[in-house]
Amino acid sequence: MRHVLSGHGASRGSALGRARVRHPHALEVAEERIAPAAVDGELARLHAAIDVVRGEMRGMRERLHGALAHEVGEFLDLYALLLDDPELLQGLDELIRTGRYGADYALRLQRDRLAGVFEAMDDAYFRSRIEDIDHVIGRVHAALHRHAADLQGVAGEILVTDAIAPSELAQLQAQGVLAIVTAGGSALSHSAILARSLHLPLLIGAAHALQQINDGDVLLVDGGTGLLVVEPSADDLLAHRGRKRDEKRETRQLHRLRREPSRTLDGFDIRLLANAESRDDVAEAHALGAAGVGLYRTEVLFLQRAELPSEDEQFLAYRDLVLGMTGRSVTIRTLDVGADKADRSGLALANEPNPALGLRGVRLSLSRRDVFETQLRAILRASNYGPMRILVPMVTNREELVAVKRLVAQVSRQLKKEGHAIASDIPLGAMIEVPAAAIALPTLIDTVDFISVGTNDLVQYVLAADRGNDALGDLHTPMHPAMLRLLHDIIATARRHDTPVAVCGEMAGDATFVPVLLALGLEEFSLHPGTLLEVRRAIRAQDLGALRAAMPALLRARNRAGIARWLQAHTR
Ligand code: PEP
Numbered sequence: 001m002r003h004v005l006s007g008h009g010a011s012r013g014s015a016l017g018r019a020r021v022r023h024p025h026a027l028e029v030a031e032e033r034i035a036p037a038a039v040d041g042e043l044a045r046l047h048a049a050i051d052v053v054r055g056e057m058r059g060m061r062e063r064l065h066g067a068l069a070h071e072v073g074e075f076l077d078l079y080a081l082l083l084d085d086p087e088l089l090q091g092l093d094e095l096i097r098t099g100r101y102g103a104d105y106a107l108r109l110q111r112d113r114l115a116g117v118f119e120a121m122d123d124a125y126f127r128s129r130i131e132d133i134d135h136v137i138g139r140v141h142a143a144l145h146r147h148a149a150d151l152q153g154v155a156g157e158i159l160v161t162d163a164i165a166p167s168e169l170a171q172l173q174a175q176g177v178l179a180i181v182t183a184g185g186s187a188l189s190h191s192a193i194l195a196r197s198l199h200l201p202l203l204i205g206a207a208h209a210l211q212q213i214n215d216g217d218v219l220l221v222d223g224g225t226g227l228l229v230v231e232p233s234a235d236d237l238l239a240h241r242g243r244k245r246d247e248k249r250e251t252r253q254l255h256r257l258r259r260e261p262s263r264t265l266d267g268f269d270i271r272l273l274a275n276a277e278s279r280d281d282v283a284e285a286h287a288l289g290a291a292g293v294g295l296y297r298t299e300v301l302f303l304q305r306a307e308l309p310s311e312d313e314q315f316l317a318y319r320d321l322v323l324g325m326t327g328r329s330v331t332i333r334t335l336d337v338g339a340d341k342a343d344r345s346g347l348a349l350a351n352e353p354n355p356a357l358g359l360r361g362v363r364l365s366l367s368r369r370d371v372f373e374t375q376l377r378a379i380l381r382a383s384n385y386g387p388m389r390i391l392v393p394m395v396t397n398r399e400e401l402v403a404v405k406r407l408v409a410q411v412s413r414q415l416k417k418e419g420h421a422i423a424s425d426i427p428l429g430a431m432i433e434v435p436a437a438a439i440a441l442p443t444l445i446d447t448v449d450f451i452s453v454g455t456n457d458l459v460q461y462v463l464a465a466d467r468g469n470d471a472l473g474d475l476h477t478p479m480h481p482a483m484l485r486l487l488h489d490i491i492a493t494a495r496r497h498d499t500p501v502a503v504c505g506e507m508a509g510d511a512t513f514v515p516v517l518l519a520l521g522l523e524e525f526s527l528h529p530g531t532l533l534e535v536r537r538a539i540r541a542q543d544l545g546a547l548r549a550a551m552p553a554l555l556r557a558r559n560r561a562g563i564a565r566w567l568q569a570h571t572r
């Protein structure tokens with residue numbers, strides 16, 4: 001029967017397809033004992049499910065392609081190893097044979113047993129392996145309750161799940177999933193950012209999706225508006241076809257802007273740089289005429305794997321990035337793991353009580369000199385292949401920037417001594433995303449060549465609103481007078497010091513905010529290539545002089561509604 005669920009659009013695009021529901025891996029199964037005569041049957045059922053999961057993993061491995069194939073492949077290899085682990089398998093057999101437990105309950109007991117062993121370990125890396133055990137055991141559990149045929153990928157289906165990890169997205173897309181619906185999540189999570197980068201429709205915060213959607217239900221998903229229709233009516237389907245036609249028409253119209261300048265009506269050129277994380281992003285950014293790469297999140301090389309990438313591996317990735325932009329500048333951000341970007345290599349501490357306020361970004365890099373030096377060596381070596389800038393994340397104070405500069409100089413000297421050629425001019429910039437750095441910008445701006453405002457984190461820290469917590473609703477938004485005043489001051493300080501300033505948070509890629517950012521004086525945006533043309537279109541419709549004249553009125557707005565009214569009056 002038709003019903004409508006609502007969530008939030010996190011990655012645009014509409015999709016029509018059957019649901020594949022993935023229930024959370026937490027094994028909330030009641031204790032269940034079986035009769036002695038049922039033991040062999042239960043063992044056979046369990047091993048058939050394990051075989052299905054093995055086959056599924058093998059299939060995924062073979063189908064992998066694209067930019068993240070290598071990293072995702074390493075994950076799958078790890079899961080395959082766990083599946084063959086004698087400790088896991090013998091324990092399960094024993095629980096069924098001698099404990100007379102049903103396979104589901106045996107899985108739960110064995111999961112808890114292994115998790116206990118890992119939890120007791122000192123090493124953060126081993127503690128983080130619990131996630132992998134949960135993943136593997138969860139898959140076996142799911143397989144116990146499905147026919148093998150159901151597990152042959154999700155091609156042409158819409159995945160409905162409690163949450164989605166960034167590492168799963170590329171894999172799911174390679175398998176041909178049409179769209180993803182999650183019960184929780186946030187539009188600013190790394191998964192959402194990656195989904196937009198992959199052009200994969202994602203609808204988040206559909207709170208009751210897991211209870212109200214069954215495998216095989218027909219779903220109509222709109223990753224833009226956040227609307228989800230279960231068992232759509234003929235009218236819904238008609239409207240969907242209309243939307244698809246509109247999407248195509250809009251895409252065609254936008255594509256006409258590919259070679260047009262990002263110039264306002266009164267003739268001011270605005271620089272549009274790209275946030276690019278994969279080879280596809282770089283190619284797209286290049287084709288759309290991005291002025292360069294304004295943010296390359298190097299975490300992508302670290303997050304999908306258990307071991308740290310070597311200097312050479314990093315060097316090749318950075319070099320290819322620089323070469324891909326053929327002479328346009330590339331901004332490489334040093335490692336920003338921690339908080340919402342939990343890594344699997346054990347770099348970020350696993351037991352921090354407040355990870356968002358913990359050892360992340362440059363704090364982590366400065367405390368792990370070995371890792372930081374390796375990364376800087378790779379970056380500096382790549383600088384020889386084209387114009388490049390280095391961007392430092394999570395800067396809180398001047399001392400951190402001084403320490404980074406010293407290390408860059410030291411690593412450069414060492415590399416030269418070893419005979420490596422490196423560029424003579426590599427601008428160093430700071431991400432402005434910690435309120436302290438934003439407020440005290442005049443005290444540190446002379447240490448850098450440029451700044452880039454990370455509004456995703458700046459909003460989170462200024463408004464004390466977790467960027468990944470959907471329960472906070474609309475609280476995480478730049479539409480707050482405090483944020484507008486702060487952005488105004490940051491941009492004004494940068495202009496006074498003749499220091500280039502960009503915004504590289506998701507705010508810059510949202511065309512609705514273009515009038516606000518232009519009014520506040522911003523001349524450089526860094527955004528995902530997927531929304532570059534829309535932002536260009538919005539810029540081309542604006543008169544910069546008129547917007548700047550309206551800036552005082554914007555700063556006088558006392559609440560969200562006041563900012564919205566200003567926006568409505570100035571959106572063209
Ligand atoms: C930001 O915080 O706005 C930003 C661009 O960095 P990230 O989203 O990677 O934290």
Ligand code: MG
Pocket residue numbers: 393433454456457
């Ligand atoms: Mg950030």
